[in-house]
Amino acid sequence: MFATVSIAGALFAGSPGVELRVVESEAAPETISALTDSAVAGMAVSGRVVEIGAAWREDCAADACFREAMSSTSASAVVLLTVDQQDNVFRFGLEARSVTTGQRLASVDDVCEICGLEEVAELVELRAAALGERLDQPQEGTIRITSDPPGAMVMVDDRAVGATPLELVLPAGPHAVRVEKPGFLEDTKAVEVHPGVDDEMRFRLVVVPTEDRSTRRWFTIGGLSLGLGVVGIAAGIPLVLMDGKPYEGNCRPDAEGNCANLYGTMAAGASLTTAGVIGLGAGGAMLLIARKRRRRPLEVRPTAGGIAGRF
Numbered sequence: 001m002f003a004t005v006s007i008a009g010a011l012f013a014g015s016p017g018v019e020l021r022v023v024e025s026e027a028a029p030e031t032i033s034a035l036t037d038s039a040v041a042g043m044a045v046s047g048r049v050v051e052i053g054a055a056w057r058e059d060c061a062a063d064a065c066f067r068e069a070m071s072s073t074s075a076s077a078v079v080l081l082t083v084d085q086q087d088n089v090f091r092f093g094l095e096a097r098s099v100t101t102g103q104r105l106a107s108v109d110d111v112c113e114i115c116g117l118e119e120v121a122e123l124v125e126l127r128a129a130a131l132g133e134r135l136d137q138p139q140e141g142t143i144r145i146t147s148d149p150p151g152a153m154v155m156v157d158d159r160a161v162g163a164t165p166l167e168l169v170l171p172a173g174p175h176a177v178r179v180e181k182p183g184f185l186e187d188t189k190a191v192e193v194h195p196g197v198d199d200e201m202r203f204r205l206v207v208v209p210t211e212d213r214s215t216r217r218w219f220t221i222g223g224l225s226l227g228l229g230v231v232g233i234a235a236g237i238p239l240v241l242m243d244g245k246p247y248e249g250n251c252r253p254d255a256e257g258n259c260a261n262l263y264g265t266m267a268a269g270a271s272l273t274t275a276g277v278i279g280l281g282a283g284g285a286m287l288l289i290a291r292k293r294r295r296r297p298l299e300v301r302p303t304a305g306g307i308a309g310r311f
Helices: 029-045 063-069 117-134 213-242 266-294
Strands: 002-011 018-025 050-052 077-086 089-098 104-112 140-148 153-156 159-163 166-171 173-180 187-193 198-204 299-303 306-310
Touching (some): 029 050, 029 077, 029 117, 077 117, 089 117, 104 117, 140 187, 153 166, 159 166, 187 198, 213 266
Parallel strands (some): 018 050
Antiparallel strands (some): 173 187, 299 306
16 A cells, blocks of 8 residues: 655744644545644644644645645744655655745655554654754845945846845855846856855946957958958959950951950959958958957858948
């Protein structure tokens, strides 16, 4: 036989101190009764006044559902006892959770092999007493977050919580704190929050780097040189190819029928092509220098009208 029993205890600031509810059970009634009595006795040892409440909804397992179910109580914490039984092997866990946030505050797991119900009930009582005492210990810490300049948005574990300066009460444990402000580079730091401890985090934000005049000058001259290089090559190559061909507009053929007037465009074509190649190289080099200064992607692609760039 396989059985699962869950019991929830809600810790009140006044009387009653704990409210126990059976959440789910496939065990025999005597098993439920014994485990309930053990949880009551264990919490009573830690100074809690215990009251048995109505049965907990079986499918209420998510945190949101959990908090909604506890919204009508003044409890500050809830204790869950889960027990899995298969024949004479019992595995159970005690977990304390915040009623307001659903976050786990403390927990313990145990196993009892080849045990009877009486032995498991005694073990549950011991663990419930120990967990009840731990609930009196602080489970949160305070952290003050400042930034220079102030007014930066604060994100704790990717959740916006306000603007600096800001004082937060956070659950104990590790957290990631990020600050963001328009015009400044964002900054992220890790922090370990300790129960009952006040701490402080300071952020000095760095202004986002902007282009200086020399960078813009490199882009302007480089782009102009690149464009002139394309024009030079586009004009020079046809002149080189045209050199030595007959000028049919005024051929003046000789006795053998050969044209006397030929195109002599080699010098001009070679000069333009050479200048174009130099322009392309110089312009490309200038744009690469400007890109390194600006640290933004450079895109150059041919178009129908020549060449286009994205800087």
